[in-house]
Amino acid sequence: xxxxxxxxxxxxxxxxxxxxxxxxxxxxxxxxxxxxxxxxxxxxxxxxxxxxxxxxxxxxxxxxxxxxxxxxxxxxxxxxxxxxxxxxxxxxxxxxxxxxxxxxxxxxxxxxxxxxxxxxxxxxxxxxxxxxxxxxxxxxxxxxxxxxxxxxxxxxxxxxxxxxxxxxxxxxxxxxxxxxxxxxxxxxxxxxxxxxxxxxxxxxxxxxxxxxxxxxxxxx
Numbered sequence: 001x002x003x004x005x006x007x008x009x010x011x012x013x014x015x016x017x018x019x020x021x022x023x024x025x026x027x028x029x030x031x032x033x034x035x036x037x038x039x040x041x042x043x044x045x046x047x048x049x050x051x052x053x054x055x056x057x058x059x060x061x062x063x064x065x066x067x068x069x070x071x072x073x074x075x076x077x078x079x080x081x082x083x084x085x086x087x088x089x090x091x092x093x094x095x096x097x098x099x100x101x102x103x104x105x106x107x108x109x110x111x112x113x114x115x116x117x118x119x120x121x122x123x124x125x126x127x128x129x130x131x132x133x134x135x136x137x138x139x140x141x142x143x144x145x146x147x148x149x150x151x152x153x154x155x156x157x158x159x160x161x162x163x164x165x166x167x168x169x170x171x172x173x174x175x176x177x178x179x180x181x182x183x184x185x186x187x188x189x190x191x192x193x194x195x196x197x198x199x200x201x202x203x204x205x206x207x208x209x210x211x212x213x214x215x216x217x218x219x220x
Contacts, residue, residue: 105131
């Protein structure tokens with residue numbers, strides 16, 4: 001296994017010998033930044049707004065009840081993340097394993113405003129959590145598929161640092177929309193749009209940015 005990983009790393013170095021500066025201005029790196037920015041909007045919306053959303057539903061006024069219900073989506077997300085990650089590794093496929101969960105998460109946010117049943121809202125929040133958490137592991141394989149060594153470290157650091165600004169944008173936009181409209185639902189729907197865009201961008205990821213490991217596996 002270690003020999004296989006070392007061989008793959010050497011092949012990446014031979015195919016794509018990027019310097020740190022080249023990695024930081026690489027178009028594929030910035031493509032991934034756009035994808036991850038949209039996902040961070042969804043992730044931080046999930047982290048910040050479900051308690052207030054559940055609290056606003058008819059019959060849910062107890063903080064203890066809301067706290068227990070908020071746990072459910074994250075537990076579902078944990079299970080989904082493990083299952084999707086294992087499937088991605090087993091099939092050596094990243095694009096669909098990241099793109100489809102992102103699309104499902106975006107759909108969940110768009111639909112949240114249409115239902116006021118606690119059961120349906122928790123189900124949609126669970127779908128959102130499953131999509132967001134499942135996206136992460138396959139996505140973070142993508143930079144290392146065409147970057148190696150110090151270039152990989154620089155590229156991954158750049159993606160993480162710049163795209164995490166979405167963690168500010170998402171909750172802020174939802175809050176502003178809630179103030180303007182008097183309800184949380186329009187803001188949640190708006191936050192779902194970047195998630196859909198992220199999923200679509202992953203699914204149409206340029207061939208050069210897809211998994212070298214998958215190509216090596218097919219060649220063998």
